[in-house]
Amino acid sequence: ASAGEAFxxxxxxxRRxxxxMPNLDKVIKDPDNAPVPDDTKIDALYAVAVGLAAKVDKKTAEPILMHYAPRLPDEYHICLVEDxxxxxxxxxxKPEIEKTKTWAQWTAKYGHLFAA
Known part of the structure; x- marks a missing residue:
């Protein structure tokens, strides 16, 4: 019974x-207006950061890193980028993101977060 209870x-x-969490595909389509979990919802913020990191590629890097990630609290913004x-x-x-124009833009604007 305890295994079932733990599950x-x-x-x-x-489920909670x-x-x-916002729909991650909708975040990519409209990163400036997609909802961001409340600062007190650390589990949802982490899940969003990790979920979006898994979706980053050449096409999605710009909307995710330059538009949505900066709307997250700094620690989740950095978590997403590190992931x-x-x-x-x-x-x-070697990180593919570092070969993109988006990376150059991100580091110019937000690179200071790594030193914080």
Whole structure:
């Protein structure tokens, strides 16, 4: 019974976070107007950061990194960027994002967050 109870707790927690998250595809389509989870919803903020990081590619980097990520609290903004750098790598393990125009724009505008 305890395994079922543990699963139920995890599932209910997942559903709660899921309800607090914006639709990630809609975030990419309209990053300036898509909702951002409340600052007190740290689990939803983390889920959004990780979820969006998984969706970054050449087409989505600009709307995610330049428009939506800056609307997140700084620690989740950086979490998203660090996750992108770790996930989107070339065959040598180098971050693909660093080869894009978006990366140059992001570092010029928000690179100071890494030093904070």
């Amino acid at each position: 139920a707790h995890h599932y209910l927690g997942f 976070v899921w309800k607090e 992108v750098k770790a996930r989107w790598v070339d065959k040598d393990g």
